[in-house]
Amino acid sequence: MSRIKEKFTELNARNQKALISYIMTGYPNEKSTLATVRGLVKGGVDIIELGFPFSDPLADGPVIQNASTISLEKGTKISKFFNIVKKIRKETDIPLVLMTYTNILYHKGFSKFITDAKKAGIDGFILPDMSIEESKEYLKATKNYADTIFLISPNTNKTRIDKIAKASSGFLYLVAVFGTTGVKTGIKKYTLDAIKKVKKQTKGKIPVGIGFGVSTPEDVKKYIKAGADAVIVGSAYLKLIEKTPEKQLESKISSFTKQLKKETIL
């Protein structure tokens, strides 16, 4: 069983939903990434999503775009990223998901990249520009090896939800809003409807996580109440990292994580 699947089973047994936290690796530097991860683990996060920067992050809003640019400027490379993952793995057994764009994997070769990532300690992948139509090679390279987390949008129809769910493992990533990451719009009715629609359509075969614009304990509470199995918080973390001095990073991240995590305990 994959670490992600195990995590959801374990949470289920404890009557909890999952808190998934996203951070951009190497933003603003390696040391702060490691401190942030420690804070997340201390705060009780369930799954960590590690962003790897891409020069053209077209699904991301200004906060993650900016973090990508800075991370790249600071010299984040694939090999350096894998080294950071290995360091994290020495400290924790928490599920780690890599979020980046298709070209990064394609360029190295799906098989090579995925093997190296898995060896470093990555459990699954999220590629926001990978559609199921184009995923043949990607799925072949990950099969029975790493989880493939595909995205679903509130405008995805039922037939397509079935197809996406079939290609996905670990969890499904439901995009909360029409928009890029980190855009705050308040909680929309169409989002709550989408959670219900996707949950109903997938019949509990795979957990449904919700992300994009989820930033406060109140958001977490409402989405969990609407039936989400997991909430994904990203840009809010990056904003916190941006304004926190490195020395306080671990404790600030930990206390913010605790506030979010509290709302996932039923």
Added chain:
Amino acid sequence: MKYPKNGKFGEFGGKFIPETLVPAVEELEENYLKFKNNKEFKKELDYYLKVYAGRPTPLYYAKNLSEKLGGARIYLKREDLLHGGAHKINNTLGQALLAKKMKKKRIIAETGAGQHGVATAMACAALGMKAEVYMGYKDTIRQKLNVFRMNLLGSQVHPVKSGSKTLKDAINEAIRDWITNVETTYYLLGSAVGPHPYPVMVRDFQSVIGNEIKSQMKKINRTPDNVIACVGGGSNAIGTFYPLVDTNAEIIGVEAAGHGIKSNKHSATLSAGSKGVLHGMMTYLLQDDEGQITETHSISAGLDYPGVGPEHSYFKDTKRVKYHAATDTEVIDAFLMLTRTEGIIPALESAHAIAEAIKVAKKGKKSESIVVTLSGRGDKDVEEVQNYLNKNVKD
């Protein structure tokens, strides 16, 4: 016209897009297929192309230039004479009309040099719509008159300050807007790039260029031995080439070699790039060894793009089309030569094709014909050329 299954040209093209856009591109494809052979739609588009844009454009025998070079005969396909001064209007009229049929209220577009933005603003004004145009911040400075033109035409320009602040970033931002406003917005893409069905749709709307060349050459009892066009994203080139790929013509696409291919300051994607995924498509890209897209350079803002239309990638790999590149210096020389021999000021983009034509003509026989697509006029570039000449006074 052939329609690529799953939007693939061999392994190139496809739909590498965020899930939110899937219903939008499906809706677009459905409507495009519905209207492209619809008599009324075609009639309406033909009407606008003829009486609004100025089609057909002449095929001009550049006698002075040809005789000066002493080789093959050079014919210029005068897309520079179109309304707005470039081939872009062929596509914007087609797509704006389609958007209107689809009852889309809001039009967005990206632009590099501003030619597509202006052509979008014109088509939208003519059809009673308004456009919002994303343009790299650097390009808004380089081409500030085009920004003003778009404003005059009733469109709004959003300067893009992310990334390299040029065309690729304008496309990123337009896609982000589309994701956000997917239910109301039509994205009017300007080149033969992006997710399916854009590359094939833009090709079809631009194929009027190649189709006219075919019949105009036939009228003068000639067949083109060489066909040449410049390639950035590659819309004028694919429109020129596609109707002629099943002839015996040698076809050459010309990219921007900037300061030279080895300098790393160029935009010669097909000449120096490698395969990858950007802006919804699999195609050749300029990227580093980690798969990060690299910054490009060209004297012409319209060719300053690290990707290329997927069908060009296909024609490169199948060797049906040769892709060469012209340096900034060669381009300026060609610009000056055409201006002085024929009294035609070409766009710097188009001057890349002229530079190649000069090389090919010199080697050609007098009985041979070269057709060059002059994709746009150079009024927008005279300041750039002046600056270049002031900096590089040679003789």
